[in-house]
Amino acid sequence: MEFPFDLAPVLGDRFCVVDQHLRPAGRRGPTHRGDLEQQLRTVIDELGKASAKAQGLPAPVTSATRMEANRHVLYILRDAEGRGTPKGAVIGFLKVGYKKLFLLDRNGAHNEAEPLCVLDFYIHESLQRHGYGRELFQHMLQSERVEPWRLAVDRPSEKLLAFLHKHYGLADAIPQVNNFVIFEGFFSNRPAPP
Ligand code: ACO
Structure with a gap:
C-alpha cells in the first residue's frame, strides 16, 4: 500500500508500534514534526479503510481518531526495502488492546476477564498468504508477552480463523454469547496442545 510521501520518516522501523499518543518509536527524518503526525x-486512516473493505464492514474500526480515544496498540509492518516503490509501502497492520469481557468457560460459567484482544488485522491483498501476517502476529506476541491461546479475537473472519488454526493450532473455540472468540487453553494454567 503506497502513499504520496516517504514512509521511512513517518513510520521509522520495519515494525512501527503506535499507541494512543500517535508517536512511533524509532522515527527519524528531516520532515517537520507536524507533517509527520x-x-x-x-496512513492509519487509509489502513483502517482498507481493512474494513477487505472484511466487508460498513465502517472502519481503526482510525487515527479512534486510536487517540482508546488504549489500543497498533503494529504496522512496512516494506523497508522499498522494492520498486521509492517512497516505501505498508504491508499491513495488527491492532490489539485489553478489554474487560464476560466470557463463558467450557461449563458455561461466566468469568470476568481482561484479556488482550485482537481487534483488527489486515495484510494488503497483493501480499496475503506470503507469511507477512504471521511475521506481524509473532512480533505482537513477543512485544506483548502473551501466548496465542490467551487472546480473545473480536469477530474473526474466516481467513483469520484459518490463520490461527494453521500457525497456532487454535481450532477448538469455546462458544460465547458476545462477538469474541476464545480457544481451548484460555482458562487453563498450562499451554494448550499444539
Ligand atoms: N483464505 C483462507 N485462509 C487464508 C486466506 C484466504 N484467502 N488468506 C490467509 N489465510 C490463512 C490460511 O491459513 C493461510 O495458510 P494457507 O495459505 O496455507 O492456507 C495463512 O492464513 C497464511 O498465513 P500468512 O501468509 O502469515 O497470513 P496473511 O499474511 O495472509 O495474513 C490475514 C492473514 C491478516 C487474515 C490476511 O489474510 C488478511 O488481511 N485478510 C483480509 C482481512 C481479514 O480477514 N482480517 C481479519 C479480520 S478479523 C479481525 O481482525 C479481528
Whole structure:
C-alpha cells in the first residue's frame, strides 16, 4: 500500500508500534514534526479503510481518531526495502488492546476477564498468504508477552480463523454469547496442545 510521501520518516522501523499518543518509536527524518503526525494519521486512516473493505464492514474500526480515544496498540509492518516503490509501502497492520469481557468457560460459567484482544488485522491483498501476517502476529506476541491461546479475537473472519488454526493450532473455540472468540487453553494454567 503506497502513499504520496516517504514512509521511512513517518513510520521509522520495519515494525512501527503506535499507541494512543500517535508517536512511533524509532522515527527519524528531516520532515517537520507536524507533517509527520498528519502523514501518520493518513496512513492509519487509509489502513483502517482498507481493512474494513477487505472484511466487508460498513465502517472502519481503526482510525487515527479512534486510536487517540482508546488504549489500543497498533503494529504496522512496512516494506523497508522499498522494492520498486521509492517512497516505501505498508504491508499491513495488527491492532490489539485489553478489554474487560464476560466470557463463558467450557461449563458455561461466566468469568470476568481482561484479556488482550485482537481487534483488527489486515495484510494488503497483493501480499496475503506470503507469511507477512504471521511475521506481524509473532512480533505482537513477543512485544506483548502473551501466548496465542490467551487472546480473545473480536469477530474473526474466516481467513483469520484459518490463520490461527494453521500457525497456532487454535481450532477448538469455546462458544460465547458476545462477538469474541476464545480457544481451548484460555482458562487453563498450562499451554494448550499444539
Ligand atoms: N483464505 C483462507 N485462509 C487464508 C486466506 C484466504 N484467502 N488468506 C490467509 N489465510 C490463512 C490460511 O491459513 C493461510 O495458510 P494457507 O495459505 O496455507 O492456507 C495463512 O492464513 C497464511 O498465513 P500468512 O501468509 O502469515 O497470513 P496473511 O499474511 O495472509 O495474513 C490475514 C492473514 C491478516 C487474515 C490476511 O489474510 C488478511 O488481511 N485478510 C483480509 C482481512 C481479514 O480477514 N482480517 C481479519 C479480520 S478479523 C479481525 O481482525 C479481528
